[in-house]
Amino acid sequence: MTANAPGADDVHNRTFPFPRRHFLSVTDLDPIQVGELLDLADGFVALNRQTTKKADLLKGRTLINLFFEASTRTQSSFELAGKRLGADVINMSPRASSIVKGETLVDTAVTLNAMRPDILVIRHGASGAASLLSQKVSCSVINAGDGQHEHPSQALLDVLSMRRAFGRVDGLIVAICGDVLHSRVARSNVALLTMLGANVRVVGPASLMPPAVDRWGVEAHHDMKSGIAGADVVMMLRLQLERMQGAFVPSTREYFRLWGLDREKLARAAKGVRVMHPGPMNRGVEIDSDVADDPQVSLVQDQVEMGVAVRMAILACLAARLDNQP
Amino acid sequence: MSAQPIAFVNARLVDPQSDYDGPGGLLTAHGKIAQMFRGAIDSAAGDGRTIDCKGALLCPGLIDLRVKTGEPGAEPKETLKSAARAAASGGVTSIVVQPDTDPVIDDPAVVDFILRRARDIELVHVYPAGAMTKGLNGEAMAEIGLMREAGCLYVTNADLPIADSRLMRRILAYAHGLGVLVCHRPADTWLTQGSAATESEFSGRLGLAAEPVAAETIMLERDIALVDLTGARLLVDQISAAAPLESLARAKARGLPILATASINHLSFNELDIGDYRTFCKLTPPLRGESDRQALIEALASGLVDIVVSAHAPAPAEDKRLPYEEAAAGAIGLETLLPALLTLHHEGHVPLARLIRAVTLAPAEAVGLAAGRLSVGSPADLVVCDIDAPRQIDAASLISKSKNSAFDGRRLQGSVLMTLVDGRIVHEA
Numbered sequence: 001m002t003a004n005a006p007g008a009d010d011v012h013n014r015t016f017p018f019p020r021r022h023f024l025s026v027t028d029l030d031p032i033q034v035g036e037l038l039d040l041a042d043g044f045v046a047l048n049r050q051t052t053k054k055a056d057l058l059k060g061r062t063l064i065n066l067f068f069e070a071s072t073r074t075q076s077s078f079e080l081a082g083k084r085l086g087a088d089v090i091n092m093s094p095r096a097s098s099i100v101k102g103e104t105l106v107d108t109a110v111t112l113n114a115m116r117p118d119i120l121v122i123r124h125g126a127s128g129a130a131s132l133l134s135q136k137v138s139c140s141v142i143n144a145g146d147g148q149h150e151h152p153s154q155a156l157l158d159v160l161s162m163r164r165a166f167g168r169v170d171g172l173i174v175a176i177c178g179d180v181l182h183s184r185v186a187r188s189n190v191a192l193l194t195m196l197g198a199n200v201r202v203v204g205p206a207s208l209m210p211p212a213v214d215r216w217g218v219e220a221h222h223d224m225k226s227g228i229a230g231a232d233v234v235m236m237l238r239l240q241l242e243r244m245q246g247a248f249v250p251s252t253r254e255y256f257r258l259w260g261l262d263r264e265k266l267a268r269a270a271k272g273v274r275v276m277h278p279g280p281m282n283r284g285v286e287i288d289s290d291v292a293d294d295p296q297v298s299l300v301q302d303q304v305e306m307g308v309a310v311r312m313a314i315l316a317c318l319a320a321r322l323d324n325q326p
Numbered sequence: 327m328s329a330q331p332i333a334f335v336n337a338r339l340v341d342p343q344s345d346y347d348g349p350g351g352l353l354t355a356h357g358k359i360a361q362m363f364r365g366a367i368d369s370a371a372g373d374g375r376t377i378d379c380k381g382a383l384l385c386p387g388l389i390d391l392r393v394k395t396g397e398p399g400a401e402p403k404e405t406l407k408s409a410a411r412a413a414a415s416g417g418v419t420s421i422v423v424q425p426d427t428d429p430v431i432d433d434p435a436v437v438d439f440i441l442r443r444a445r446d447i448e449l450v451h452v453y454p455a456g457a458m459t460k461g462l463n464g465e466a467m468a469e470i471g472l473m474r475e476a477g478c479l480y481v482t483n484a485d486l487p488i489a490d491s492r493l494m495r496r497i498l499a500y501a502h503g504l505g506v507l508v509c510h511r512p513a514d515t516w517l518t519q520g521s522a523a524t525e526s527e528f529s530g531r532l533g534l535a536a537e538p539v540a541a542e543t544i545m546l547e548r549d550i551a552l553v554d555l556t557g558a559r560l561l562v563d564q565i566s567a568a569a570p571l572e573s574l575a576r577a578k579a580r581g582l583p584i585l586a587t588a589s590i591n592h593l594s595f596n597e598l599d600i601g602d603y604r605t606f607c608k609l610t611p612p613l614r615g616e617s618d619r620q621a622l623i624e625a626l627a628s629g630l631v632d633i634v635v636s637a638h639a640p641a642p643a644e645d646k647r648l649p650y651e652e653a654a655a656g657a658i659g660l661e662t663l664l665p666a667l668l669t670l671h672h673e674g675h676v677p678l679a680r681l682i683r684a685v686t687l688a689p690a691e692a693v694g695l696a697a698g699r700l701s702v703g704s705p706a707d708l709v710v711c712d713i714d715a716p717r718q719i720d721a722a723s724l725i726s727k728s729k730n731s732a733f734d735g736r737r738l739q740g741s742v743l744m745t746l747v748d749g750r751i752v753h754e755a
Contacts, residue, residue, distance in 0.1 A: 127532055131603055187533060
């Protein structure tokens with residue numbers, strides 16, 4: 001906890017109207033707005049630790065979670081965030097098989113939009129899906145993950161976890177390790193962390209690196225040892241199982257040997273290093289349980305807690321903008 | 327049907343065959359060019375109609391070697407008639423329709439169907455391109471000889487490259503023996519699998535599945551080697567980047583019988599036009615970087631790229647209003663081909679005569695058409711165009727049944743005043 005974390009009482013005064021009607025990308029925000037959002041989220045962390053966790057900033061509002069991809073933590077995090085702020089929340093998880101044949105993403109969203117929700121939270125497997133919907137509906141759209149493009153609320157909760165652990169983000173050395181190529185978490189984190197002045201490295205096998213990644217304002221490393229040397233934060237990414245059987249890397253055991261995080265590799269990082277993971281973890285593939293479960297090192301549980309608070313802050317600020325619009 | 331004689335005076339004639347670009351006029355009779363006049367001429371004797379071009383461009387009608395319609399099989403996208411109307415209003419007097427219809431044009435009966443529909447429509451010339459393989463399956467050779475007899479102009483596998491090098495070799499050899507031109511899109515199908523964009527920093531940030539330019543270079547190099555092996559003529563379909571252009575230049579320098587087309591889209595846009603997932607700019611091949619576009623323009627100016635095509639590919643809103651990777655590829659282009667080409671002239675990149683050649687004489691010679699030139703006795707397929715007239719493209723007002731124009735909202739110059747096919751006026755502004 002930082003000393004100047006605001007209490008639950010003054011969250012009302014800290015909400016500010018969002019710069020845009022939708023929240024699609026971390027690049028929708030500038031560093032000052034990110035700072036204000038994180039301050040507000042700090043207040044919600046305090047609120048969430050009280051017995052009574054309710055606020056009424058979203059009273060009367062309707063929130064629809066539209067998740068085309070399976071999700072446990074992001075969906076429940078947005079659901080709790082909405083409910084704690086007093087909104088009515090419904091969850092829709094249209095699986096490909098149960099979508100009425102022929103109904104497109106846009107049709108589904110337009111149909112839901114006709115029920116007059118205030119905020120639509122969408123996760124979809126295609127990059128740009130949230131942006132597409134934001135052009136077709138009248139409510140606010142929050143991007144909860146679009147393909148391999150962005151997952152902005154994840155990046156904000158990661159940054160909040162770092163700021164609370166280190167008291168700052170500026171100047172931190174953050175190593176993002178693993179399957180960067182397919183990771184929306186990595187893209188959002190790179191954009192947000194570089195914006196806030198962190199020194200970002202991406203570490204992983206060359207077959208899992210995006211093209212021209214060195215032009216993202218990051219250092220690219222293919223060797224885990226040099227990649228995490230001196231790092232303050234090691235952020236491990238999830239490796240999808242179907243990408244391990246010879247297509248991108250030869251095998252799980254080779255991957256774990258070369259890029260999995262264990263005590264030995266972690267010893268090269270800075271003193272006081274903290275380990276993060278967006279979850280769900282593949283233990284023994286990208287991360288050793290010994291590291292993942294060490295409360296001195298792991299921020300994984302903090303990330304989940306910060307997730308609810310950050311999403312409350314996002315919802316509160318989007319709603320503040322809605323309040324200003326007739 | 328016999329057309330009335332028409333005299334055109336006071337025109338800026340551009341004839342790619344004689345490389346003439348200057349004042350003049352001409353007289354049409356019986357569907358042919360009956361007389362040519364070079365130098366200032368502002369009146370003509372005779373009993374027919376006289377058209378004062380007032381200094382506008384008068385050149386051969388455009389020949390577009392790569393046009394998709396939805397007929398047969400997907401008529402709501404585009405019919406042969408709607409495509410022909412779009413072509414006429416864009417100054418395009420001959421179109422070659424692609425075989426990826428339903429059923430596929432892999433059979434002389436379907437070739438015959440297209441030709442009969444075209445005769446009934448009686449607007450612009452419509453020629454079919456036949457499929458290289460049955461059902462475009464990339465596995466078994468189609469009846470190239472019978473389709474040629476029925477009237478197909480060349481064979482192609484449309485957007486689907488032939489991955490099997492042995493089959494490609496046999497098709498090249500077989501078609502060459504029959505004197506049929508083979509057109510092939512150079513793309514390594516393993517590298518392009520699932521791709522929606524060109525691999526780059528930009529597409530990486532957008533999180534789009536992408537293909538490297540090397541996919542095009544690899545396949546083109548293979549095709550060049552097979553041309554060397556078989557001696558067959560090859561038309562490279564839509565070359566799009568600097569690296570494959572280098573391969574093409576080397577092959578041409580060795581005297582191999584290779585021609586190449588470029589699409590007007592790749593000459594006009596780069597990958598950044600995808601912007602915020604703009605699906606109207608999702609194309610096959612995908613848009614490349616700006617340095618590739620510049621190399622393509624240079625190659626057109628130097629003659630390395632022989633032919634420009636519209637790559638007209640209609641897709642209705644429901645196929646485009648999807649997440650980028652799921653959206654259909656392609657853009658319509660018949661009505662914007664000429665004004666978009668003229669942009670390259672107005673910006674000073676390519677001389678007007680060179681541009682006109684790439685859409686008239688060059689394609690005519692590639693596929694053996696008598697059109698595409700201004701000479702006495704050649705077909706009176708003509709276009710009169712005010713090359714300076716400004717216009718902003720409004721996709722909704724285009725004639726094509728599908729409105730997926732990549733040029734929507736763009737400011738272009740060039741307005742087609744009149745289009746003639748066999749001496750008949752098929753479009754008049």
